Amino acid sequence: MNPPSFTHQRQILAARYQASMLGDLGTVALLLLQAPFIGWLCTLVWSPDDTQLYSLYFVLSLAAVWFGCINACREIVKERAIVERERLLGLSMSAYICSQFQVLSLIALLQVLFLQLAVEWSFSLNGAFLIQTLVLWMASITGIGLGLFVSAIAKSQERAVGAIPLLILPQILFSEFATSREQFTDVVLIVEKVMPVRWCYEVFKQLAAVETEWGGVFLSFLVLAIISGVLGVLTRLALVSQREVL
Amino acid sequence: MNKKIILGVFLSLLPIGYLGMAHFSGGAYSTLGLPLGGDRGELRDMTLSFLEDIQFKDFEKAASYHEPSIQAEVDIPFLLERIFMLKPEAMDIMEYEIVFAELDSTELRGRVKARIKCKDLIRNNTRNQEVIYFYHRDSLDSPWYMVLESSLREQKGDKDKKH
Numbered sequence: 001m002n003p004p005s006f007t008h009q010r011q012i013l014a015a016r017y018q019a020s021m022l023g024d025l026g027t028v029a030l031l032l033l034q035a036p037f038i039g040w041l042c043t044l045v046w047s048p049d050d051t052q053l054y055s056l057y058f059v060l061s062l063a064a065v066w067f068g069c070i071n072a073c074r075e076i077v078k079e080r081a082i083v084e085r086e087r088l089l090g091l092s093m094s095a096y097i098c099s100q101f102q103v104l105s106l107i108a109l110l111q112v113l114f115l116q117l118a119v120e121w122s123f124s125l126n127g128a129f130l131i132q133t134l135v136l137w138m139a140s141i142t143g144i145g146l147g148l149f150v151s152a153i154a155k156s157q158e159r160a161v162g163a164i165p166l167l168i169l170p171q172i173l174f175s176e177f178a179t180s181r182e183q184f185t186d187v188v189l190i191v192e193k194v195m196p197v198r199w200c201y202e203v204f205k206q207l208a209a210v211e212t213e214w215g216g217v218f219l220s221f222l223v224l225a226i227i228s229g230v231l232g233v234l235t236r237l238a239l240v241s242q243r244e245v246l
Numbered sequence: 247m248n249k250k251i252i253l254g255v256f257l258s259l260l261p262i263g264y265l266g267m268a269h270f271s272g273g274a275y276s277t278l279g280l281p282l283g284g285d286r287g288e289l290r291d292m293t294l295s296f297l298e299d300i301q302f303k304d305f306e307k308a309a310s311y312h313e314p315s316i317q318a319e320v321d322i323p324f325l326l327e328r329i330f331m332l333k334p335e336a337m338d339i340m341e342y343e344i345v346f347a348e349l350d351s352t353e354l355r356g357r358v359k360a361r362i363k364c365k366d367l368i369r370n371n372t373r374n375q376e377v378i379y380f381y382h383r384d385s386l387d388s389p390w391y392m393v394l395e396s397s398l399r400e401q402k403g404d405k406d407k408k409h
Contacts, residue, residue, distance in 0.1 A: 120271075120275065121274050121275075123359075210363065
């Protein structure tokens with residue numbers, strides 16, 4: 001008997017993952033409520049009278065990537081035994097990864113929306129709300145890619161969670177908030193280009209500028225999409241090698 | 247079946263929840279044209295309406311947000327020139343949005359911060375400018391009036407005071 005098609009498998013796996021998540025409403029609530037809480041904390045730090053809100057834009061971008069990473073980092077490793085068993089029965093790893101992206105992206109969308117709404121409750125951010133939401137979501141999806149990759153290569157959930165600082169701290173280190181752009185070495189300049197937070201922040205900066213460079217906004221979205229895609233492929237490759245190990 | 251009912255209830259509560267948030271945030275989120283947001287929502291709407299009048303150079307209408315007794319004396323073009331350092335005819339208000347609206351403890355005074363993107367048509371440069379508009383009312387039932395005139399006119403020192 002032929003295994004179900006990729007699309008069919010993805011749909012079934014997404015439905016199963018969604019059902020398993022809804023079975024633990026406490027965790028889902030925690031994931032969703034942390035976003036407005038962080039947004040509220042931001043409004044305590046930045047006041048509506050701050051004319052330069054660039055550091056807030058950076059923190060929002062970082063939070064979006066962080067949400068994605070944290071949500072995803074345990075998702076593959078925690079059910080690896082089940083997945084490996086199902087693979088013997090024809091489970092498509094690509095469909096499995098896509099189903100993870102699908103469900104986690106929905107949670108990420110709600111998180112970034114709540115985060116942004118919590119900030120906008122106190123004061124309006126400079127720029128189009130919808131584009132800001134989209135780029136935060138895109139950054140969060142990239143974070144999901146990072147998290148899933150870590151989850152695919154980690155041997156245990158604890159190790160996966162422990163690796164998150166290794167993904168998040170460089171986002172801060174290789175940014176203009178750690179050192180001024182003029183002091184960037186060639187290495188920093190190159191590494192900075194693959195940091196999702198940088199591209200999300202770039203969109204915020206462009207939207208807040210007097211003259212928005214829409215080409216730059218489009219490029220940032222494109223880079224985030226490419227990074228997400230590459231991470232998805234790397235996750236898939238990581239799962240192949242896991243099978244060989246077993 | 248139960249899940250469908252729960253989902254149905256959730257989806258029907260969603261717009262109510264959103265409108266509730268829009269109201270309690272003082273109109274910080276779009277109220278979809280509904281009269282929500284309380285006093286802060288009203289001040290936001292007034293400011294947006296005022297800025298639209300300025301954008302279309304309807305100075306007579308723009309003066310109507312002030313107390314009736316001083317409306318005839320309010321010189322909007324003069325005030326605009328003072329805020330933006332531009333002659334009104336050389337100024338193009340391209341975009342505007344409300345940053346926040348707040349009331350004082352007595353709820354008789356309010357202020358609204360707006361972010362305005364305007365273009366100097368002579369020098370052909372564009373800039374973002376933030377302006378705060380002040381409002382007051384005599385009692386909680388009275389209408390709100392703008393005090394743009396008093397808050398933005400050039401301040402002269404009080405000649406009776408030394409320090």
